[in-house]
Amino acid sequence: MSENDAAEAVRQWRAAAPGAVLLDGFHALKHALRFNAEVSGAITSDTAALLELAGDLAPDVTGRIAELVTEVPLETLRELVPRLHPTRVAALAVRPGRRANTETLAALPRRSPIVVLDNPRNLGNVGAVVRLAAGFGATGVITTGDIDPWHPNAVRAGAGLHYATAVERLPSDGLPPGPLHVLDPEGDDIRSVPVPDGALLVFGSERHGVSPELRERADRLLSLPMRPQVSSYNLATSVAMALFHWGGPAAAPGP
Template sequence: MSAGQDGTESTDVVRRWRGHADDCVLLDGFHALKHALRFGASIPVVLTSDRRGVLELAADLAPDVAEALAAQAVEVPDDVLRTLVPRLHPTRIAALAVRPSRSAQLAALSAGSRSAPVIVLDNPRNLGNAGAVIRLAAGFGATGVVTTGTLDPWHPTVVRGAAGLHYATAVEQLAVGELPDGPLFALDPEGEDIRSYALPDDALLAFGSERSGISPELRARADHLVSLPMRAQVSSYNLATSVGMALFHWSAGHEFG
């Protein structure tokens, strides 16, 4: 679409945004949209208040998605875009993407289809930390990230923290009793050193909160309690660091494309 939009066209595209908003995932900013495009997300609407700037950014940082962005991005006035996305990203672009079906996510997480671990976040509380973990999982090629408890792993703040990489790995919310099959390694300060294990590709790697650790229910489900190497008198690592260390340990000997 052309950069300029008259009032009728702007009204139409805003109406289309609002028609999709309740059923889609907000992609807030260039990098979230870039990753969603790269990993095959279905994106019904893309709005920007700086189309020229966004296309220049794509040409510079992500030429592989520049053509798709040029075809989809519709320019609207900045004040209009801010009524739809109050916390507008500095790149001044936002999009709506279709959330993958639960059945597709569960199929990806099933034991029979896994060639890399699943990360389990047991009752996480911090939206930003959950997003950072999803970004890590995507980078390591993990099969997916599962959360237990009440936190929605597709919350807009989580998607923003993950830079749209939800579409590069399976992300789902499950009860402990619904976790996919596979050997479960739960991180616990009293566990055996994780370096004494060769983590299998179909492992579930479970992480509790920094304050309370893993829940009794998940502990009962665990096949192994493992710990990360840590200097004496240091209390803990943050969640994303712990996940990154465990995935790095698993990744030894694996190649990444």
């Protein structure tokens, strides 16, 4: 790449950055491309190393990465992406429209549950939950409260799998239709309760649990098995246990 190419890539990056989703690292870029994200451009400090990595781990998208990427000096990359991923690549993508996500979440009948995170406080946990939801084939992930589930830290923790499922922030009184199955220590043991495909699985914040409003609206309170004197599980662990109990559709083989 010439210096002019690098300068133009930096200019476009700075112009697009305010409204774009940051794909920070190779795996985020790989997953976004696999799930048809509209990626506007990628930058790296070592194109040869990036394409070698892609050839080893994701040959299905290597050609697309080669078309998108522009090499820039490492100092420039660190300036544009202060928390640089060890794979030294970052990209910008278009965020899915809120209307499309909301319609996907509201559509009935559903083939899989929706995960609802009620006022989560940790962006890393949000991203980890999105990754789980994508892997299990959940319909989507909804957050309530003031944290944006598309924050760069959440997208990084989700490894770009926000594009593999519907992810949206909604008010608690604007949730899609479906039975509310709220995870609560006083609920019935989840192992004794089949979780329907159309359920909204509601998990509380890491510190305060589910809000009284959503708890009162619950169609079912469910609890996870836990050894006495152990106070709680990590949020993502709780979601994984609940989705594993649901079961999920048969996974199709893929890359």
